[in-house]
Amino acid sequence: MDRGGLREKTFLAAVALHLVAALVVGLMALPFFWALNTALKSDGEVLRHPAAWWPGEVTLAGFSEALQAAPFGRFYVNSVITALAATALQMGFALLMAYAFAAIRFPGKGVLLFLVLVTMLIPDELRLLPNYRIMARLNWLDTYWALIIPPAAHAFPVFVMVQQFRMIPKDLLDAAHVDGAGHFRRLVRVAIPLSKPTIAAATLIAFLGRWNDFLWPLVVIDRLSMRTLPIGLAYLQDVAEGMVRWNVLMAGSLIAVAPLLIAYMFAQRYFVAGLWRGALKG
Amino acid sequence: MKRNEFLTHWRRERHEWLAFAAFVFPNLVLFGVFTYWPVLNTAWMSMRSGGAGAYGTRFALFENYWRLFADPVFWRVILNTLVFAAAVIVIAQCVAFGVALLLNRRLCGRVLFRTLAFLPYVTTPAAAALVWVVLLDPQYGPLGAVYRAFGLEAVNLLERSGLALGALILVGAWKEIGIASLFFLAGFQNLPEECYEAANLEGASAWARLRHITVPLMSPVLFFLAVSGFIAAAKAFDIVVMMTEGGPVYPASSTFVYHLYRVAFQDYDFGYASAFAMVFFVLFMALTVLKLRMGAKWVHYDG
Numbered sequence: 001m002d003r004g005g006l007r008e009k010t011f012l013a014a015v016a017l018h019l020v021a022a023l024v025v026g027l028m029a030l031p032f033f034w035a036l037n038t039a040l041k042s043d044g045e046v047l048r049h050p051a052a053w054w055p056g057e058v059t060l061a062g063f064s065e066a067l068q069a070a071p072f073g074r075f076y077v078n079s080v081i082t083a084l085a086a087t088a089l090q091m092g093f094a095l096l097m098a099y100a101f102a103a104i105r106f107p108g109k110g111v112l113l114f115l116v117l118v119t120m121l122i123p124d125e126l127r128l129l130p131n132y133r134i135m136a137r138l139n140w141l142d143t144y145w146a147l148i149i150p151p152a153a154h155a156f157p158v159f160v161m162v163q164q165f166r167m168i169p170k171d172l173l174d175a176a177h178v179d180g181a182g183h184f185r186r187l188v189r190v191a192i193p194l195s196k197p198t199i200a201a202a203t204l205i206a207f208l209g210r211w212n213d214f215l216w217p218l219v220v221i222d223r224l225s226m227r228t229l230p231i232g233l234a235y236l237q238d239v240a241e242g243m244v245r246w247n248v249l250m251a252g253s254l255i256a257v258a259p260l261l262i263a264y265m266f267a268q269r270y271f272v273a274g275l276w277r278g279a280l281k282g
Numbered sequence: 283m284k285r286n287e288f289l290t291h292w293r294r295e296r297h298e299w300l301a302f303a304a305f306v307f308p309n310l311v312l313f314g315v316f317t318y319w320p321v322l323n324t325a326w327m328s329m330r331s332g333g334a335g336a337y338g339t340r341f342a343l344f345e346n347y348w349r350l351f352a353d354p355v356f357w358r359v360i361l362n363t364l365v366f367a368a369a370v371i372v373i374a375q376c377v378a379f380g381v382a383l384l385l386n387r388r389l390c391g392r393v394l395f396r397t398l399a400f401l402p403y404v405t406t407p408a409a410a411a412l413v414w415v416v417l418l419d420p421q422y423g424p425l426g427a428v429y430r431a432f433g434l435e436a437v438n439l440l441e442r443s444g445l446a447l448g449a450l451i452l453v454g455a456w457k458e459i460g461i462a463s464l465f466f467l468a469g470f471q472n473l474p475e476e477c478y479e480a481a482n483l484e485g486a487s488a489w490a491r492l493r494h495i496t497v498p499l500m501s502p503v504l505f506f507l508a509v510s511g512f513i514a515a516a517k518a519f520d521i522v523v524m525m526t527e528g529g530p531v532y533p534a535s536s537t538f539v540y541h542l543y544r545v546a547f548q549d550y551d552f553g554y555a556s557a558f559a560m561v562f563f564v565l566f567m568a569l570t571v572l573k574l575r576m577g578a579k580w581v582h583y584d585g
Contacts, residue, residue, distance in 0.1 A: 021384050021391070024377070025398055028460055032401070034424065035413045050426045093309045100305035105298040107291075112306070119317050121516065121570050125539050126563045129327070129552055153312030183301045200496035212406045214520040215539070219547060231409035234524060237412060246422050253409035256421075264404050266396065275400060275461065 039063065039250035046247045054209060062247035066236075066255060071224050075232030082147040082228060085211040089152035089204045091199070098161030099187045103173055109282070113162070128219060133218050146220040147228065151268045157202045160274075164198040165191055201274035204267060211260060229256040293574070324563075328556035343526070346557035355533050362447060365537040367515035369451045371508050373460035379504075381459065382466035383492075399460030407457075411524035414453045415440065446526045446535035452519050458511055469503040470496070502576070509573040513566065519543065538562055 037044065039062045041055040066072055100106070101113050131150055140146040160257045168191055192199065214230045221227055229233060236252050264271050292299070350356050385392055402410065420426040420436035429436045439449035477495050486494070497504075498500040519539040522528060528536030530543070537545075542562065546555035 017384055017387060018391075021381070021395070024381050024384075024459075025391075025395055028402060028456065029416060030399055030424075031410060033414045033455070034417055036489050038416055038422070046422065047302045048302055051424065051431070093312070096305040097309045100302045104305065105295060106302035107299075111303070116309070119313060121567055122317060122321060123566050125542060126324055126559050127317060127320035128542075129324040129546055129556055129559065131316055131476050134320075135292040136313070148445065149312070150316045153309045153316065155313075156310065158309065165520075178484060183305070208404065212408075214408055214523070215543070217539060218523070219543075230520070233406075233408050233412055237415075237524065246416055249412055250416065253406075253412050257406050260404055260406065261401070264400070265397075268400075271404065272396075275403060281373070 016112050035250045035254055039254055041247050043245070043247065046245070062245075062251035063255065065245075065248045066252040068264050071227065071232065072236070072252060072255075074225055075229045077229050078144075078147075078226060078232075079211060079228040079256075083207055084146070085148045086151045086210045087203060088205045089148065090154050090210075091157060091203050093153055094157035094161055094202070095187065095192065097160050098165055099160050099183070099191055100169075101158075102165035103191070104183055104188070116155050117159055120159065124215065130221070132219050141220055142223045142226050144226075147217060151213070151216070154206065154209075157206055161195070161197060162201045164195045168194055186229070197270065197273070200267065200270040204263065205274035207263075208260065208271075209255055231254075316365050322464055324556045324559055327553055328560045330553045330556075342553075346554050347561075349554065350561065359532050359536050359538055359541040361518050362533065362536060363518075366447060366451055366454065366518060366537060367512045370454035370458060370515045371511045373451065374462050374511065375504065375508060376453070377468055378459050381463040383468060383496075385463065385467055386470045395442075399464050401460065401534065402457045403461045407520035408524055409456070411453060411521040414456075414521075415525055416560040418449055435562075440526055441530050443531050443534040446530060450518070450521055450525060450535055450537075453525070454515055454518060458515070460511035462507060462511065465503065466500065469500050473499050506573065507577045509569060509576065513569050513573065516566075516569075 012254075037053065037055060038051075040060070041052075041058045042061060045052070045056055085225045097116070101109060106112075112134060135141050135146045135150075138145070140149075167233060172190055173186050174192070176190050180187060212230060213228070217228045217231045218234070221231060224235065233252055236249060290346040328346055329341060329343050331340045384394060405574060418425060418439050420429055420438055426436055437445070439445040474497065477499070478491060481491050481495060516537075517539055518537045522535065522540040523536050523543075526535040528534065528540055533541065539562075542555055542558050545551050545558060
């Protein structure tokens, strides 16, 4: 075969490759596209059959209705408050614990670290019933406490941060010690500033877990005004499905996901680093 | 003597020890109350007599377990969960392997793909499930046009007993494909060049290179990812609640965790549900230990 023919063949192969890749990417992106397409349609057009691939007349009515449908704004506030608070506590406690394991002398701390890390082997589902009863006993059902306190301790950020803190050169911590800094100051002034990317990744993963959590809020929250976005969507589905307000539901879904997508776009590097470890953890 | 030794240690080291105790205190208390105690409590409660209305009052050893093993719904739910997790992993990994092979070539839009690949993984599962309900509905989604184009009857997968689980599998696979393909892509970059150069010299075809070099060398990664993905998929809950509630006729598409939720919070049969949770725990532990052993052997944490 002469060289021209070969070049033509590789060119065709490249075109085919790109087509297949585009098809797969298109299928992966389809749900996002269809959610937007439906959310931008008017009440009347949503009912039209067959469904159009593009809204005939773009309207934001679905979005404003999803936000006004009284509780939805409230779901948002609940999600933001509880996800931020639980993430902050989770990271704060994990940094303290990880620093202790990595840099403070204590007899038998290896066993203790093992006891903490094995909790990653315990599925949340196993702890569900007793924790529900603890919440009931404390009168924490239908409160922010139930959504913030039990998830505030998690072994995964401890695991990640111990690995990170162990990589910090001992000389740096010792130098701070000589300057008279106690452990807390060494943590805040030396260890944390040197670990910012890892902390960012772990924080985003913790936040993702809190924001997307479904089972625990579903169990401990019953009052409409205390629902977070995921279980608020479940409620909205029950209410709106009978009325076939798919534009409102899709707008609600997009609004629920928007902060994650925006955070992901701006901090993709840290998300990917964290997800990488998270997916390996399983 | 021993006591004395301890005291000298204590005098010298107490600042360290106290600092350590203070630093680990908040997490240890929370782990104790919300993890260690609940695990013991679930094990204990699984041995209390069952019956609707929270916990039974008498010790019943394995009564709940025998009831569980005699319950056809329990076996159906186990089967559903295994089929769901296995199908999600097989489909997602096959597609992802193909996608990764494609992306391993110089392809424009690779950066775009990397960005998109993580999106299903990041998206709130409840919201994604809701969108899939619309996508699968022949009236409100794009499938109606597809069915008509092929002259098929417009069915809603979610409303057919035999197909609802298939619809859940589709959504599960959609979530996994992107991230799995990035894992494979990372694996491909670590494959030794020399093998391929040698194969090229011998005139091996692309198919032969794939079959005899790429797949065997990647099989540890494939296997590890399959077990990790299986564990994650076996915990499916959000999409079941949002898409089928185990229906259309319970338990056609019910999974382990969804059934646990129902037994506990709709029947309020806590003793029985605890036994159910213990079975889940044992299976989960076995798989996780298997995964960790493989991970220690084959996976290099350099992400």
